[in-house]
Amino acid sequence: xxxxxxxxxxxxxxxxxxxxxxxxxxxxxxxxxxxxxxxxxxxxxxxxxxxxxxxxxxxxxxxxxxxxxxxxxxxxxxxxxxxxxxxxxxxxxxxxxxxxxxxxxxxxxxxxxxxxxxxxxxxxxxxxxxxxxxxxxxxxxxxxxxxxxxxxxxxxxxxxxxxxxxxxxxxxxxxxxxxxxxxxxxxxxxxxxxxxxxxxxxxxxxxxxxxxxxxxxxxxxxxxxxxxxxxxxxxxxxxxxxxxxxxxxxxxxxxxxxxxxxxxxxxxxxxxxxxxxxxxxxxxxxxxxxxxxxx
Amino acid sequence: xxxxxxxxxxxxxxxxxxxxxxxxxxxxxxxxxxxxxxxxxxxxxxxxxxxxxxxxxxxxxxxxxxxxxxxxxxxxxxxxxxxxxxxxxxxxxxxxxxxxxxxxxxxxxxxxxxxxxxxxxxxxxxxxxxxxxxxxxxxxxxxxxxxxxxxxxxxxxxxxxxxxxxxxxxxxxxxxxxxxxxxxxxxxxxxxxxxxxxxxxxxxxxxxxxxxxxxxxxxxxxxxxxxxxxxxxxxxxxxxxxxxxxxxxxxxxxxxxxxxxxxxxxxxxxxxxxxxxxxxxxxxxxxxxxxxxxx
Numbered sequence: 221x222x223x224x225x226x227x228x229x230x231x232x233x234x235x236x237x238x239x240x241x242x243x244x245x246x247x248x249x250x251x252x253x254x255x256x257x258x259x260x261x262x263x264x265x266x267x268x269x270x271x272x273x274x275x276x277x278x279x280x281x282x283x284x285x286x287x288x289x290x291x292x293x294x295x296x297x298x299x300x301x302x303x304x305x306x307x308x309x310x311x312x313x314x315x316x317x318x319x320x321x322x323x324x325x326x327x328x329x330x331x332x333x334x335x336x337x338x339x340x341x342x343x344x345x346x347x348x349x350x351x352x353x354x355x356x357x358x359x360x361x362x363x364x365x366x367x368x369x370x371x372x373x374x375x376x377x378x379x380x381x382x383x384x385x386x387x388x389x390x391x392x393x394x395x396x397x398x399x400x401x402x403x404x405x406x407x408x409x410x411x412x413x414x415x416x417x418x419x420x421x422x423x424x425x426x427x428x429x430x431x432x433x434x435x436x437x438x439x440x441x442x443x444x445x446x447x448x449x450x451x452x453x454x455x456x457x458x459x460x461x462x463x464x465x466x467x468x469x470x471x472x473x474x475x476x477x478x479x480x481x482x483x484x485x486x487x488x489x490x491x492x493x494x495x496x497x498x499x500x501x502x503x504x505x506x507x508x509x510x511x512x513x514x515x
Numbered sequence: 516x517x518x519x520x521x522x523x524x525x526x527x528x529x530x531x532x533x534x535x536x537x538x539x540x541x542x543x544x545x546x547x548x549x550x551x552x553x554x555x556x557x558x559x560x561x562x563x564x565x566x567x568x569x570x571x572x573x574x575x576x577x578x579x580x581x582x583x584x585x586x587x588x589x590x591x592x593x594x595x596x597x598x599x600x601x602x603x604x605x606x607x608x609x610x611x612x613x614x615x616x617x618x619x620x621x622x623x624x625x626x627x628x629x630x631x632x633x634x635x636x637x638x639x640x641x642x643x644x645x646x647x648x649x650x651x652x653x654x655x656x657x658x659x660x661x662x663x664x665x666x667x668x669x670x671x672x673x674x675x676x677x678x679x680x681x682x683x684x685x686x687x688x689x690x691x692x693x694x695x696x697x698x699x700x701x702x703x704x705x706x707x708x709x710x711x712x713x714x715x716x717x718x719x720x721x722x723x724x725x726x727x728x729x730x731x732x733x734x735x736x737x738x739x740x741x742x743x744x745x746x747x748x749x750x751x752x753x754x755x756x757x758x759x760x761x762x763x764x765x766x767x768x769x770x771x772x773x774x775x776x777x778x779x780x781x782x783x784x785x786x787x788x789x790x791x792x793x794x795x796x797x798x799x800x801x802x803x804x805x806x807x808x809x810x
Contacts, residue, residue, distance in 0.1 A: 244666050247690065251665050251673040302629060307621035326602035330625065331665075331673050334597060334632065338664030341636045345657035354649035361656060362640035369633030370546050370626075371539050378546040378626050395542065 222505040233268040233289045254324045254332035267292040271412035273502035280416020287349035288411035291340040298336035367407035376400025388467040397439040405435035429492035437485035443468035482511040517800040528563035528584045549627035554592045562587040566707035568797035575711020582644035583706035586635040593631035662702035671695025683762040692734040700730035724787035732780035738763035777806040
């Protein structure tokens with residue numbers, strides 16, 4: 221059932237995203253192609269789904285959340301393009317396809333990533349696809365900028381790169397993930413809630429608690445899949461984290477404890493949204509899906 | 516006299532920028548150091564100056580333009596960090612100092628650039644340093660996102676990289692510069708005008724005409740200096756464009772015609788702001804300074 225919801229969200233955000241990549245002049249064809257290639261790749265769209273599901277949880281109109289859904293996916297896509305670069309994680313495969321710097325070239329991949337980040341902020345700043353209240357949108361823009369920046373996602377990648385080969389303890393690993401993937405997942409939920417026009421401090425706090433648990437669960441499960449899944453299912457090289465001597469939850473806690481921890485985090489997420497009614501059903505199903513997925 | 520004005524603008528924006536780089540936790544020290552290194556480097560701050568001067572031309576309070584001044588400089592700084600990378604222009608010297616990827620490392624430079632772009636949008640989205648009217652700020656954010664992105668600055672770098680070794684004609688060269696440097700210079704003037712709270716369509720159009728002429732003049736003079744100045748004065752390698760077989764105005768028009776063209780552009784800029792009163796004096800002086808500078 222989350223599969224149907226996911227498919228609907230995926231189609232919805234892909235329809236919006238697909239309109240962004242028409243080059244304004246032929247000299248920019250290649251750059252726009254690289255941007256399109258980096259985004260329109262059959263991605264799972266977990267972050268847009270969180271935007272829409274949070275908006276619906278507060279009984280908002282999802283059409284008001286389209287801008288936010290595009291924005292978080294554009295930030296996510298740009299971060300993957302840059303993280304895959306030779307100077308960073310040096311990955312040649314992403315979602316079963318050559319990474320952007322392999323399909324195009326390194327310079328083009330750097331620029332495509334840079335352009336996607338600008339696009340993300342433009343998606344929230346421009347009129348259509350967003351709530352009309354400009355103060356609300358300024359709040360959304362400030363939240364996204366903070367979550368995407370050095371105090372959030374970019375900082376997480378820096379911490380991650382600084383951790384290779386180090387013996388991280390559980391707190392240090394969690395700090396890295398809270399920045400690297402958690403910040404963008406949290407802000408996805410926040411943006412969806414804000415876009416609904418029906419958020420208050422109490423609801424935002426409950427949703428933040430949900431998002432923190434789900435974000436961490438997502439990462440724990442990713443680490444588990446890196447060990448247990450195979451390259452074909454993952455669409456990226458299985459065992460890549462281990463090969464790089466990166467700290468992971470299974471390596472730190474052992475596989476059984478890592479799996480228990482993922483389930484605990486799912487329960488924390490469900491608890492956080494317990495006060496919400498049936499409108500929060502997609503958020504609940506997503507929390508379950510995240511720890512059950514195989515890729 | 517523009518020297519004094521430039522110094523005041525430089526100090527004003529440097530005071531604002533200097534507050535941005537306090538790492539929220541020690542694990543992020545190196546990333547924030549790299550960001551600070553990339554920005555607090557004694558840069559000329561031409562774009563912030565344009566922000567302030569445009570705000571003053573419309574008799575606005577420059578304190579309302581601080582956010583915009585920071586934002587355009589942060590975008591400019593990030594673009595230099597990424598343009599200098601080995602996969603792009605592969606420069607090891609910038610403003611007389613090692614480039615960011617030389618002083619730190621490549622991964623850190625990519626992330627510092629990414630973080631600076633997020634910071635730029637945050638500087639406009641957060642409350643202090645900006646006009647209070649949220650609609651106005653949304654307009655400013657959308658304008659900056661567009662100018663910085665693939666239809667603007669990022670697109671310009673893509674066109675530039677695609678042009679090395681090609682025989683560009685004057686139109687093609689101008690198209691490249693209009694994107695690569697022109698878009699950010701134009702939006703600097705626009706943001707300053709908007710920040711004043713006193714802009715109307717007619718004034719914005721006149722200021723845009725000014726900015727287009729000044730932006731191109733800046734580039735023509737840069738090309739001239741690349742031939743005529745020396746590495747110590749420039750703070751980057753003299754003759755770098757020629758060595759890379761990049762098209763330039765002197766190589767295309769001849770040196771004398773390039774100099775005449777720079778002066779024509781200055782006159783166009785002065786003409787555009789002729790209807791403004793004495794408040795536009797800094798804009799006028801800047802147009803003159805740009806074609807007279809030696810570095």
